Amino acid sequence: MTMPILYIEDSPANTLLMRKIIRRMPQYELYDVPNAEEGLDMLKTLKPKVILMDIGLPGMNGFQALKEIRQQFDLEKKIPVIAVSADAMPDHVKKGFEADFFDYIIKPIDFSQLITAIELAVGSF
Secondary structure (H helix, E strand, C coil): CCEEEEEEEHHHHHHHHHHHHHHHCCCCCEEEEEHHHHHHHHCCCCCCCCEEECCCCCCHHHHHHHHHHHHHHHCCCCCCCEEEEEEHHHHHHHHHHHHCCCCEEEECCCHHHHHHHHHHHHCCC
């Protein structure tokens, strides 16, 4: 049985790359959507083990989406949400951890860092 991962990312190239990465880990199944609003809709039926989310999304950004996830979907257990962002400025990374992201992965993605973050997040859930 595979464990679902939700990926919220507006860049088709980044989504394709993430699909290739997750495909190498057969225990997971990736579900991807291009914006936070669709991600929140998907959470009504999908119960992911972890959420990977870009910060700079169109419409609702990653910080706003995280707040909505915490308010609407964390009734039983807190879903680990990992930020995946091109913004590597130290103050933005700090803001991400302060906002309660489980981890903050900087693009371009370091595969081993991403895999470790996913495994730790799944283990915490």
